[in-house]
Amino acid sequence: MFKGFYTVASGMLAQQRRTEMLSNNMANANTPGFKADQSAIRSFPEMLLQRMDQQSIPTEKGLNIPGNTTIGSISTGVYMQEVIPNFLQGDIKETGLNTDVSLINVNVPDNGEDGAVGSVFFTVTGPSGEERYTRNGNFTLDGAGYLTTASGLYVLNDAGQQIQLTSDDFSINEEGILTGANGEVARLGVAYSDNANSLIKEGDGLYRTEDGNNLPSAYLAGGVQFNLQQGFLERSNVDVSRTMTDMMTAYRAFEANQKVLQAYDRSMEKAANEVGRIG
Known part of the structure; x- marks a missing residue:
């Protein structure tokens, strides 16, 4: 009983x-x-x-x-x-805003061992200054001209540094090159994980690694192909x-x-x- x-x-x-x-x-x-x-x-x-x-x-x-x-x-x-996040690509929605950027998976391999899903992420600074990862490209400019997330976290370039702009008149090509009014400014930081299921979900669309180490750059990862599209957002895959x-x-x-x-x-x-x- x-x-x-x-x-x-x-x-x-x-x-x-x-x-x-x-x-x-x-x-x-x-x-x-x-x-x-x-x-x-x-x-x-x-x-x-x-x-x-x-x-x-x-x-x-x-x-x-x-x-x-x-x-x-x-x-x-x-x-x-x-509880495991489903990293399937969400639909792409056009917004027409310069500060909105979407990541589009073209060929993102897994680790080849247990069939874990690979994925690419924008790199941002966490609340304590550490590196965090997100698929949410709904960015904005703060009062000092820094590119930030909607919650105020700094968006990083491929060297792990903050991106500062003089205005919202800039363009981003498919390879992540950000060009402002005075010429090339930076390249958006994009990280790659060959096992996205191993990442820890923190809330507010942020992820971190289990061991605290930074993910490698997706630009340097062999076999990884993706595009960035300005003026578009990746929607939720719910x-x-x-x-x-x-x-x-x-x-x-x-x-x-x-x-x-x-x-x-x-x-x-x-x-x-x-x-x-x-x-």
Whole structure:
């Protein structure tokens, strides 16, 4: 009985966390460059149940031989093992703004070992000055003329330095060369990861590496081909209709576990209050 409580509770927790993940995806359906999260739900190891009994031997002394009868296996619950972003390229939307830039994957190989997805990212400074990575090219100019993200983080060039401009009258070609009114200014920093699934999602569209080391430049990575397009943004890759369907499925699974938990609770109440009562 108590095993049933734990099994049902684990199912409710897993579906609650999945619902929270899907709700976050839905909330960011219009966030440029957002990569939808995917969950992996796994079962805990199953337990093999056996019943201890005994077999009577029809002898003069009435011998009983102890034994075990296999009943079968029972699940011990489920859990959300991990949440992995889906790095599939989002749709490209034209905005007409000079400060908007989109990254377009042409040929971005993986590491060739476990089939992990490779991807390219803009390089920006994190809140503490460290290097971070994003697919959100919704940039702007601050009061000092520095190219920044919408949240105020500095966009870096291919040398890891901040980019300062005199006006918003500039152009960016497909190779990332940024040209201002006075000629060539910089080249947008673009990093490459051959296993984007190993990156840690921080929020606000930012990613960082597990070991804290910077990713290599995508311009120098062999076999990596991509384009940059000014005046366009990569849209979120969230499939709204699919996400809504998954949210309803998760909610119904949570509700089903809740009803089973209530049934266990009623059984426990009856066992405590009625079983063994002397009438």
